[in-house]
Amino acid sequence: MSGFFKSSIGRKVAMALSAFFLMFFLLQHFAINILSVFSPELFNEASHFMGTNALVQFALQPVLIFGVVFHFVMGFILEIKNKQARQVAYVKNNGAANSTWFSRNMIWSGVVILAFIVLHFIDFWFPEINTKFIKGDWSGTMAGVDGYRYYEELTHKFVSPIRVGAYVLAFVFLAMHLMHGFTSAFQSMGSTAGRKKTLQNIGKAYAIIIPLGFIFIALYHYLNH
Amino acid sequence: MNLTLRIWRQKDSNAKGQMVDYKVTDISEHMSFLEMMDVLNEQLVNSGEEPVAFDHDCREGICGMCSMYINGEAHGPDRGVTTCQLHMRMFKDGDTITIEPFRATAFPVIKDLVVDRTSFERIQQAGGYISVNTSGNTQDANAIPISKHAADEAMDAATCIGCGACVASCKNSSAMLFVGAKVSQYALLPQGQVEAADRVKNMVAQMDLEGFGNCTNTGACEVECPKGISLDNIARMNRELMKASMS
Numbered sequence: 419m420s421g422f423f424k425s426s427i428g429r430k431v432a433m434a435l436s437a438f439f440l441m442f443f444l445l446q447h448f449a450i451n452i453l454s455v456f457s458p459e460l461f462n463e464a465s466h467f468m469g470t471n472a473l474v475q476f477a478l479q480p481v482l483i484f485g486v487v488f489h490f491v492m493g494f495i496l497e498i499k500n501k502q503a504r505q506v507a508y509v510k511n512n513g514a515a516n517s518t519w520f521s522r523n524m525i526w527s528g529v530v531i532l533a534f535i536v537l538h539f540i541d542f543w544f545p546e547i548n549t550k551f552i553k554g555d556w557s558g559t560m561a562g563v564d565g566y567r568y569y570e571e572l573t574h575k576f577v578s579p580i581r582v583g584a585y586v587l588a589f590v591f592l593a594m595h596l597m598h599g600f601t602s603a604f605q606s607m608g609s610t611a612g613r614k615k616t617l618q619n620i621g622k623a624y625a626i627i628i629p630l631g632f633i634f635i636a637l638y639h640y641l642n643h
Numbered sequence: 644m645n646l647t648l649r650i651w652r653q654k655d656s657n658a659k660g661q662m663v664d665y666k667v668t669d670i671s672e673h674m675s676f677l678e679m680m681d682v683l684n685e686q687l688v689n690s691g692e693e694p695v696a697f698d699h700d701c702r703e704g705i706c707g708m709c710s711m712y713i714n715g716e717a718h719g720p721d722r723g724v725t726t727c728q729l730h731m732r733m734f735k736d737g738d739t740i741t742i743e744p745f746r747a748t749a750f751p752v753i754k755d756l757v758v759d760r761t762s763f764e765r766i767q768q769a770g771g772y773i774s775v776n777t778s779g780n781t782q783d784a785n786a787i788p789i790s791k792h793a794a795d796e797a798m799d800a801a802t803c804i805g806c807g808a809c810v811a812s813c814k815n816s817s818a819m820l821f822v823g824a825k826v827s828q829y830a831l832l833p834q835g836q837v838e839a840a841d842r843v844k845n846m847v848a849q850m851d852l853e854g855f856g857n858c859t860n861t862g863a864c865e866v867e868c869p870k871g872i873s874l875d876n877i878a879r880m881n882r883e884l885m886k887a888s889m890s
Contacts, residue, residue, distance in 0.1 A: 421888065422884065422885070422888035425847055425848065425851060425884065426817075426819075426847065426850070426851050426855075426856075426857045426858075427819075427847055427880070427881050427884045428884075428888075429857065430857060430858060430881065431881065431885065496857050496859075499856060499857060500814070500815035500816070500817075500856035500857055500859075502748060502854070502856075503747060503748050503749065503815055503816035503817070503854055503855055503856030504746050504747055504748060504815075504816040504856070505748055506746055507746070508712060508715065508743055508746055509649075509651070509662055509741060509743060510714060510715040510741040510743070511715045512714065512715030512716050513715075513814065513863070515715065515716050515720070515866070516716070516812055516861075516862070516863040516866035516867050517814075517861035517862055517863040517866070518861070521859065521860065521861040521862070522814055522861055524859060598860070598861075601860075602859065602860040605860045605874065605877065605878055605881075606858075606860065606881065607881070608878050608879070608881035608882035608885060609878060610875045610878045613874065613875065613878075
């Protein structure tokens with residue numbers, strides 16, 4: 419089986435597996451974040467559970483980090499190999515005649531998402547790791563805030579219009595990435611389901627609704643701070 | 644019609660090529676693209692210039708030899724045709740037509756528009772066959788029951804003529820539609836089962852060795868394929884390799 423993952427198809431399958439995991443994570447992330455719009459208390463409870471549950475922190479979180487890093491690193495490796503497969507470019511190439519812009523530019527939408535993840539880590543993940551693992555504070559509270567701190571931290575991040583703009587832009591690129599990535603992952607896994615109308619529609623709905631939902635959350639907190 | 648042809652000229656595999664412009668006049672819209680190229684070459688020969696080298700053989704869309712990249716698409720702007728089946732009625736008087744060889748590291752240019760596609764043959768040799776006992780006791784293939792659905796799908800896959808348009812059209816120069824078709828045509832039939840696992844492993848390994856890129860499911864290959872080979876064949880190849888690797 420190790421030989422399988424060294425083959426071009428094995429690498430496709432590995433990309434698809436990590437993509438499925440990340441798409442599931444995205445759905446779960448959205449489900450918790452949207453709570454912040456309806457109920458700050460519920461959002462705080464859910465965030466505290468995710469932030470302190472041993473299974474989430476010590477089992478799922480490392481898998482998530484691995485999944486994110488793997489998807490990006492393998493994406494770049496495959497892109498380099500694919501570029502080597504055509505060293506002389508066409509003088510005239512009409513890519514739009516046979517494929518979507520999204521499918522041809524996965525690397526660029528991916529680069530924007532990677533830049534966003536760096537920003538997102540600086541905003542939320544690094545401070546969270548610092549609080550819990552460096553300072554050893556697992557209380558979920560902070561001075562001057564009644565109850566848990568998570569809602570306060572979230573709304574504080576969406577004060578700057580530049581940061582909100584960056585988030586909105588990144589989610590537009592995420593939508594572009596998912597427009598092709600959702601159904602492509604099924605094809606890579608050897609399933610033709612991604613080519614059927616039903617799954618294509620589900621894919622489009624996922625690719626639009628989830629990023630649009632994240633954009634709504636960012637704008638909601640920006641306009642209500 | 645009168646046309647300007649912008650054609651890739653390259654003396655040999657080591658030479659540095661370049662685009663060169665030519666004018667052709669009085670081209671009939673009923674001509675095939677290759678007949679138009681014949682007119683150009685006659686013009687070049689008559690003026691003492693080197694004719695443009697291009698691949699062709701049957702000129703009826705079944706041999707897979709013609710291989711030009713015309714106005715940014717393999718076999719030109721029409722669908723379901725090879726270059727020899729492309730008619731000049733697809734173009735307008737006064738057009739400038741850009742003509743390039745199929746581009747892929749695994750398809751090196753030999754001269755002008757002629758590329759070396761023997762990498763496809765090496766992939767075929769790695770597993771694109773079945774072993775049949777021909778000692779005199781060969782079973783009649785028609786005596787083996789095959790469902791209509793499987794027979795049709797296998798036949799559809801077998802219509803691949805190995806022209807390389809899939810590789811040329813793919814932004815990654817991936818050969819997975821070709822290999823997927825060749826794997827599928829046997830995977831769907833009982834005669835192909837004996838060597839199924841080795842076939843897919845060996846053909847994919849050879850494909851990787853030849854330097855083709857990876858498939859990112861853009862679907863460009865399926866659109867540009869003159870025989871309409873379905874992307875389903877790539878999915879089947881992926882399943883076949885997973886199955887073979889686990890056994």
